[in-house]
Amino acid sequence: xxxxxxxxxxxxxxxxxxxxxxxxxxxxxxxxxxxxxxxxxxxxxxxxxxxxxxxxxxxxxxxxxxxxxxxxxxxxxxxxxxxxxxxxxxxxxxxxxxxxxxxxxxxxxxxxxxxxxxxxxxxxxxxxxxxxxxxxxxxxxxxxxxxxxxxxxxxxxxxxxxxxxxx
Amino acid sequence: xxxxxxxxxxxxxxxxxxxxxxxxxxxxxxxxxxxxxxxxxxxxxxxxxxxxxxxxxxxxxxxxxxxxxxxxxxxxxxxxxxxxxxxxxxxxxxxxxxxxxxxxxxxxxxxxxxxxxxxxxxxxxxxxxxxxxxxxxxxxxxxxxxxxxxxxxxxxxxxxxxxxxxx
DNA sequence: TATTGTTATACTCTATAACTATA
DNA sequence: TATAGTTATAGAGTATAACAATA
Numbered sequence: 001x002x003x004x005x006x007x008x009x010x011x012x013x014x015x016x017x018x019x020x021x022x023x024x025x026x027x028x029x030x031x032x033x034x035x036x037x038x039x040x041x042x043x044x045x046x047x048x049x050x051x052x053x054x055x056x057x058x059x060x061x062x063x064x065x066x067x068x069x070x071x072x073x074x075x076x077x078x079x080x081x082x083x084x085x086x087x088x089x090x091x092x093x094x095x096x097x098x099x100x101x102x103x104x105x106x107x108x109x110x111x112x113x114x115x116x117x118x119x120x121x122x123x124x125x126x127x128x129x130x131x132x133x134x135x136x137x138x139x140x141x142x143x144x145x146x147x148x149x150x151x152x153x154x155x156x157x158x159x160x161x162x163x164x165x166x167x
Numbered sequence: 168x169x170x171x172x173x174x175x176x177x178x179x180x181x182x183x184x185x186x187x188x189x190x191x192x193x194x195x196x197x198x199x200x201x202x203x204x205x206x207x208x209x210x211x212x213x214x215x216x217x218x219x220x221x222x223x224x225x226x227x228x229x230x231x232x233x234x235x236x237x238x239x240x241x242x243x244x245x246x247x248x249x250x251x252x253x254x255x256x257x258x259x260x261x262x263x264x265x266x267x268x269x270x271x272x273x274x275x276x277x278x279x280x281x282x283x284x285x286x287x288x289x290x291x292x293x294x295x296x297x298x299x300x301x302x303x304x305x306x307x308x309x310x311x312x313x314x315x316x317x318x319x320x321x322x323x324x325x326x327x328x329x330x331x332x333x334x
Numbered sequence: 335t336a337t338t339g340t341t342a343t344a345c346t347c348t349a350t351a352a353c354t355a356t357a
Numbered sequence: 358t359a360t361a362g363t364t365a366t367a368g369a370g371t372a373t374a375a376c377a378a379t380a
Contacts, residue, residue, distance in 0.1 A: 029251045030239045031232055033324060035310050036213045040228070041253055042327040043210040044371090046203045061207070062347085065198055072197045078362060084196045086208055091348065093363060107362095115356045115361045143202050147329050156326045157200060160209040162314050211348090227369085245339060258371065260340060274339095282338040282379045 046143065053139045059132060062087070062095055067121065067129045070105055075118045077110065104128050213310065220306045226299060229254070229262055234288065234296045237272055242285045244277065271295050 031037040050061050059067075065085050070076065076084075082092040096119065099105040104125035110118035121129060144153045198204040217228050226234075232252050237243065243251075249259035263286065266272040271292035277285035288296065311320045 030235050031252070035307060035320065035323065036210075036217050036228060037232060038324055038327040038331075039206070039210045039213055042330045043203075043206045044253070045331050046206055050203050060346085061203060065204060068197050079360090085198070086211070087347090088349065089362075090350085090364085113357075113361080115354095117362075140202060143330065146333055147202075147326060152326060152329075153202065155322065156202065157205055159314055159319060159323045159326070160205040162319075163209045163310065164205075164212045166313055229370085246337090254370085255372070256339075257341085257373085280338080280380075284339075 049142070050139060053135055054132070057128070057132060057135065063099060064132060064136065066092075066095060066099060067104065067125065067132060070119055070121050071126065071129045074120045075110070077116045077118060078107075079116075081119060099125070216309070217306060220302055221299070224295070224299060224302065230266060231299060231303065233259075233262060233266060234271060234292060234299065237286055237288050238293065238296045241287045242277070244283045244285060245274075246283075248286060266292070 047061055050064075054060070054064065062085070066081060069081055069084060078092065078096070079089045082089040085092070087095075096105065096107070100107065103122055105119060105121050107117035107119055110116055144150060147153050147156060214228060217231075221227070221231065229252070233248060236248055236251060245259065245263070246256045248263075249256040252259070254262075263272065263274070267274065270289055272286060272288050274284035274286055277283055311317060314320050314323060
């Protein structure tokens with residue numbers, strides 16, 4: 001286990017007030033009705049909100065996803081988790097390394113195929129996930145409130161699914 | 168005008184079939200109903216679709232945004248365009264450099280304040296924008312079709328606006 | 335002092351090629 | 358020959374600090 005690329009480093013942001021870049025004064029722009037543009041702005045905003053909320057436990061969105069998946073489906077293999085998250089298995093390695101280094105998850109050699117690893121949360125990881133879920137629910141409820149309620153959330157999820165899940 | 172960071176380089180992707188990473192086989196995952204996760208997947212998918220569609224004229228989403236804004240509101244200053252796009256003015260410099268280098272836009276010293284530049288499309292830039300708009304409309308119509316029609320598009324834009332434009 | 339454009343720099347995310355050890 | 362995990366590496370996007378010229 002090598003010493004990994006970047007030491008766990010100070011991730012807290014200054015912002016506090018306006019998310020996005022340079023406190024967007026939001027004059028009207030020809031891009032306002034453009035799907036890809038709005039999608040990018042919204043995704044950026046939400047991720048920044050996520051990062052701010054999770055700053056106290058120093059957890060990034062992708063890391064949270066991995067913990068949550070391993071929590072609900074322990075024993076999945078490397079490539080399976082990567083596929084479920086829609087990230088390349090090559091990029092999943094460092095992600096998993098970081099979680100292992102923090103003692104939150106580990107790889108065990110799975111019986112049959114000696115190439116592959118089965119992935120699990122440690123007991124520390126399970127405790128950690130529980131407190132992460134509290135922050136997560138608070139974060140998600142905040143988003144639902146902004147959207148205008150659970151129905152609006154469901155509508156958004158369905159629309160986004162239509163973009164991604166077709167053909 | 169220095170020789171800029173990265174030479175115009177081969178941007179075409181291989182994909183052709185499945186966008187996203189490692190042809191997402193999309194088993195159900197605990198992340199399926201999570202707003203930030205769905206938003207990220209959708210944004211990634213749409214941007215990749217954008218990049219593929221615009222590959223023939225080698226134009227990235229951010230570059231297209233700049234051209235379009237300068238097309239409709241010529242003479243804006245550096246910082247104003249950056250603010251409208253929600254990017255830092257410091258990151259806008261290289262973007263504008265690239266467009267200037269391709270002969271699509273230019274900076275002119277604006278009368279009053281000798282610190283600031285007024286930004287314009289060149290006549291080449293205007294021609295280029297026209298053909299870019301054709302691709303754009305095709306791309307956007309394709310997205311609207313996936314969403315299920317113009318009303319679904321409007322609903323999506325409105326929901327995304329609620330996330331970004333509040334308080 | 336504050337602001338505009340700018341450079342330098344760094345971290346994250348995503349992507350490709352190629353290695354190794356197994357199968 | 359193909360697959361699972363891995364390494365190395367590179368390109369975009371985004372962020373901060375600091376500087377020169379001008380206000």
